[in-house]
Amino acid sequence: MTDFYKIGIDARAERMQRLAIEALKAWNIADCQPQLIKIRENAVFRIKLADGFDAALRIHRYGYHSDAALQSELSWMQALQQDNIEVPEIIPAESGALFVTAGVDGVPEPRQIDMVKWLDGAPLGSIEEGLSDTVGDIAHAFTEVGRLAAQLHNHAARWQPPKDFVRHAWNNDGLTGEAPLWGRFWEFPGLDKAQKQLIEQARQAARRVLTAVGEANQTYGLIHADFNFDNIILRDGRVTAIDFDDCGFGWHLFDLATISILFLGTEQSETVQRAVIDGYRQERQLTDETLAQMPLFYLLRAFTYLGWIHTRSETRTAEEIAPGIVKMVCELAEDYLSAGSAAEGSL
Structure with a gap:
């Protein structure tokens, strides 16, 4: 397989989009075409939810955080929101998990993926x-x-x-x-x-x-x-x-x-x-x-x-x-x- 990290940015984005579509199954979202917002070490996609609102789906860089570290990050965000400090609201998967792990052919490792409500603004x-x-x-x-x-x-x-x-x-x-x-x-x-x-x-x-x-x-x-x-x-x-x-x-x-x-x-x-x-x-x-x-x-x-x-x-x-x-x-x-x-x- 061609090294994923050496292929062009457009080819990587296409593979990440396929991964995003696969991951959306954990949120019971189908018939959605994720819109790429940015791809650096993480890839971020804009998602249209069934209720008409938008969300941001984040595919994490492989190996940067353990599952425990990512869970901790999301826990702090929830605590900030409970303290009336405005941060993106986490959308749990259908299972109740704050993030999931998914993979597809063409992306060499399984990735941690989470979703938050989209914030209007710039x-x-x-x-x-x-x-x-x-x-x-x-x-x-x-x-x-x-x-x-x-x-x-x-x-x-x-x-x-x-x-x-x-x-x-x-x-x-x-x-x-x-x-x-x-x-x-x-x-x-x-x-x-x-x-x-x-x-x-x-x-x-x-x-x-x-x-x-x-x-x-x-x-x-x-x-x-x-x-x-x-x-x-x-x-x-x-x-x-x-x-x-x-x-x-x-x-x-x-x-x-x-x-x-x-x-x-x-x-x-x-x-x-x-x-x-x-x-x-x-x-x-x-x-x-x-x-x-x-x-x-x-x-x-x-x-x-x-x-x-x-x-x-x-x-x-x-x-x-x-x-x-x-x-x-x-x-x-x-x-x-x-x-x-x-x-x-x-x-």
């Missing part, structure tokens, strides 16, 4: 194309995003997860260790020798600081971990987070860095950063001492993006954004090291 933008022209008042939108991040962190701080709850950790090892969650970013083949040396120096500096910082409860906990443009839906002036695929345990600043990192170096950067911080502080304490570590978390977020394009090289997105990611990582590494930010810090 994403703030996309990683590939940046901020959408439909956002309007940028300061208002990102103040609301900052408030939403704080609301999630507040919920996580008081929520008692079930005993079998398990998610990965965006901790020191998960970000700078020998086996980071999104791959050994310093081995990306698009780096030259000087870039590899620079990134390795910055990685070791970041690792020393994170060791000193530790995992204080007030600044570390369950986080979304993927607050990029695609995953924030703007609806009538309100914002909603979607796609909790990467949620796990980590520093709150990692979420805030994710929100604003793609604005760095643009004329909108200062406005967005200020709005996010102002919004966050409306809902949760954020000290100046903690905020002083933002350059570190911009660097760490950039490391993960470099790891992402290294380990997801089969995706069109990785191919499109690779040059910009390499440039961003190297600039942030140089700035971090030259500023002397590698000294011990605290959150």
Whole structure:
């Protein structure tokens, strides 16, 4: 069989659509033609339900999460909804399961698949194309995003997860260790020798600081971990987070860095950063001492993006954004090291 991960994106999308149709049997949905929304590491399809409403069906990347980890992700989403924090509503399969596993010929592994109700509105933008022209008042939108991040962190701080709850950790090892969650970013083949040396120096500096910082409860906990443009839906002036695929345990600043990192170096950067911080502080304490570590978390977020394009090289997105990611990582590494930010810090 031709390697699934080396065939063209259109051929992969066709096979994923067949898998989506097969999986819909678990929801007792027939005569539905799933509409592909995006295919990166996960594939997302729009589904028309019998009641006339739409849903999003998500086919997961093989091997990224255990069944227990996916169950935990969906459990947190349900808990957030019960706490009146708007997130996509999960649609269980006919069996009552929150997700199913299905396979078809042409897709080499069985995949975990779940479904949520479709949220009207529009994403703030996309990683590939940046901020959408439909956002309007940028300061208002990102103040609301900052408030939403704080609301999630507040919920996580008081929520008692079930005993079998398990998610990965965006901790020191998960970000700078020998086996980071999104791959050994310093081995990306698009780096030259000087870039590899620079990134390795910055990685070791970041690792020393994170060791000193530790995992204080007030600044570390369950986080979304993927607050990029695609995953924030703007609806009538309100914002909603979607796609909790990467949620796990980590520093709150990692979420805030994710929100604003793609604005760095643009004329909108200062406005967005200020709005996010102002919004966050409306809902949760954020000290100046903690905020002083933002350059570190911009660097760490950039490391993960470099790891992402290294380990997801089969995706069109990785191919499109690779040059910009390499440039961003190297600039942030140089700035971090030259500023002397590698000294011990605290959150």
